[in-house]
Amino acid sequence: MCGIVGILGRAPVADQLVASLKRLDYRGYDSAGVVTLEGDHFDRRRSEGKLRNLESGLRAEPLWGHIGIGHTRWATRGKPTESNAHPHMTDNVAVVHNGIIENLRELRAELEQQGTQFASETDTEVVAHLIESYLTKGYSPSEAVKAWLPKLRGAFALAILFKVHDDLMIGARKGSPLAIGQGDGQMYLGSDAIALAPFTDTITYLADGDWAVLTRKTGVIFNAQGAVAHREVVKSGGSSFLVNKANYLHFMAKEIHEQPEVVGHTLRRYVDMAAERIALPQRLPFDFNDIGRISITGCGSSSYAGHVAKYWFERLARVPVELDVASEFRYREAPLRKGDLAIFISQSGETADTLAALRYAKAQGLHTLSVVNAPTSTIARESETMLQTLAGPQIGVASTRAFTCQLMVLAALAVAAGKSRGELSDADETRLVQRLIEIPRLMATALATEPQIEKLARDMAKCRNVVYLGRGTSFPLALEGALKLKEISYVHAEGYAAGELKHGPIALIDETMPVIVIAPYDGVFEKTVSNMQEVAARGGNIILMTDAKGAREAIVDPLVTIVLPDMAATFTPMVYDIPMQLLAYHTAVVMGTNVDQPRNLAKSVTVE
Known part of the structure; x- marks a missing residue:
């Protein structure tokens, strides 16, 4: 979603705002803007497109205010134009906003009846005019916020400036994340700690429903009922994040190649390497023997990680697993048994649908466990148990190392469940842990296929449709592979369970259709080969991903074997x-798409 930042500084803040927005442009990059308060007037710069356009505008027309707010946008309501870019302003108010105001139509109609004229298509401008309407009635800024905030429905994070108040900023959140950073005679507000890392490591996260009144020296937080609230001050590690591409052309390439390292870090968090045992970092508040069913929920790649984990929990722990896409689970009023376990998977820990699903499960009396990369995120904080992935900050929008780190955590948890339930012996646990310990090395070996895949990508870039097939845990991997190709190359791709091929998808197969078959030599390999024969008989171009024995036993001659x-x-x-x-990445590079920031997508989806 969008990224917001605010600074109450002691010198001109425009350059600092832009520096923070650069750290947030993974959240949105359709447009950007900043506004500063100079004396008794606002001065604003906005631009359509990437942040570099805003930087150019600021070089031509600098801003000198010592207090300001900034925004990088992922469009939800209104096209990504300069007029729709944030900040939005009235005579006395400037606002930046992350989220969606669901009762936009109702509020806009009410304001228009009062004579308000709107200059944009956005829901954010409604917030600015709503605040203005209270200020004109004589309310102070704090009184106005307390009065109008309950009128908003939806998920939002806001940063607000007020004309003639050059030592005041108000922030508010409901659903969308927001953090306060404290400096030496300066105060900061941002969508996450990474945005504030260049300035401070002293962070306070607002709880859902909180709003805060900030000056350069003070920060007072109020809860949803308007009472003063005391939130924990934490030290953030965000300042250690070096957000650069190193020697890679794109962040995605860098993040792909970093996987042996970060998956290894995650492995060491969950495994006692010397004893060859699973060693979860904290004691679980439940006994797996008391769990009758596990519900796993996520969105996008996180959902597919959960799909893989379904196979692991059912095979290794013999516990039934129900898998849901969070956007469906939150609304279908699923019957849940009190005392069972619900697992929620989210890279950012702020995914709106997954958070709503978590809250539903908690209300039904389930144990809740989250697998997240951000330990201070809302999902992490609201879960009974949080298991962190150590993927580091992922800047590329398409999930790579976040996905594989999620798989490592879920694999360790599945083994722990199997051992707890008596389905795995000590010898079984040792054998499985030994296999997990091998994973970083095997990933590094897999990266050596890149030259072959880069060559294959030149042909893939000429195709408009691709099918991925797999059985067992390779089926959700086929779904994930198809998603990656769609996300960054804009090539239409579909993943299927290989056994479903003859139940419809086989109609797609012709001599122009690449069919990517994921088939390690395992218990279902021969069944997958029979599906490959069906493809070959219809002229499909098979790209087989297998091991050495699978390559020997395949019978069918693929176009390419990885x-x-x-x-x-x-x-x-x-x-x-x-x-x-790698295949998705190099296909996108050949096609010339924006690999790190594919169209219409944002890294962290904090609204429905």
Whole structure:
């Protein structure tokens, strides 16, 4: 979604605002803008497109105010034009906003009846005019916020400036994340700690429903009822994040190649390497023997990570798993048994649908466990148990190392569940842990297929439709591979369970159709080969991803065979996802798309 930042500084803040927005442009990059308060008037710069356009405008016409707010936008309501870019202003108010105001039509109609004229298509401008309407009635800024905030429905984070108040900023959040940063005689507001890292590591996260009144020296937080609230002050590690591409052309390429390292970091958090045992970082507040069913929920790649985990929990722990896309689960009023376990997977920890699903499960009396990359995120804080992935900040929008780190955490948890339930012996646990320990090395070996995949991508870039097939844990990997190709190359791709091929998708197969088959040599390999024969009989171009034995036993001659390292079948998705990511990446590079910031997408989806 969008990224917002605010600074109460002691010197001109425009350059600092832009520096923070650069750290937030993974949240949106359709347009950007800043406004500063200079004396008794606002001065604003906005631009359509990337942040560099805003930087050019600021070089031509600098801003000198010592207090300001900025915004980088992912369009939800209104086209990504300069007039729709934030900040939005009235005579006395300037606002930046992340989220969606659901009762936009109702509020806009009410304001128009009062004579308000709107200059944009956005819901954010309604907020500015709503505040203005209270100020004209004689309310102070704080009184106005307290009065109008309950009128808003939806998910939002706001930063607000008020004319003639050059030592005041108000922030508010409901659903969307917002953090306060404290400096030496300066105060900061931002969508996350990474945005504030260049200035401070002293962070306070607003709880849902909170609003805050900030000056350069003070920060007072109020809860949804208007009472003063005391929130924990934490030290953020965001200042250590070096957001650069190193020697890679794109962040996505860098993040693909960093996976052996970050998956290794995650592995060490959950495994006692010396004892070859699972060692979860904290004691779970439930006994897996008391769990009758596990519900797993996520969105996008996180949902597919959960799909892989379904196979692991059912095979290793013999516990039934129900898998849901969060946007469906939150509304279908699923019957849940009190005391069962719900697992929620989110890279950002702020995904709106997943958060809503978490709250529903909590209300039904389930144990809640989240797998997130951001330990201070809303989902992490509201979960009974949080298991962190150590993927680091992922700047590329398409999930790569976040996905494989999620798989590592879920694999460790599945083994722990199997051991707890008596389905796995000590010897079984040791064998499985040994296989997990091998994963970073095997991932590094898989990266060596890149030259072959880069060559294949030149042909893939000429195609408009692609089919991915897999069985077992390779089925959700086929879904994930298809998603990656769609996200960054804009090539239409579909993933299917290989056994479903003859139940409809086979009609798509002709001599122009690439069919990517994910088939490690495992218990269902021969079944997958029979599906390959069906494709070959219809002239489809088979791209086989398998190991050395699978390449020998395939019978069918594929157009291309990507040979991956030999490994036990249980945890192949973590390794086999590497060539899928590389294929999507290099196809997108050949096609000339914006790999790190694909159209219409944002890294963190904090609204429905």
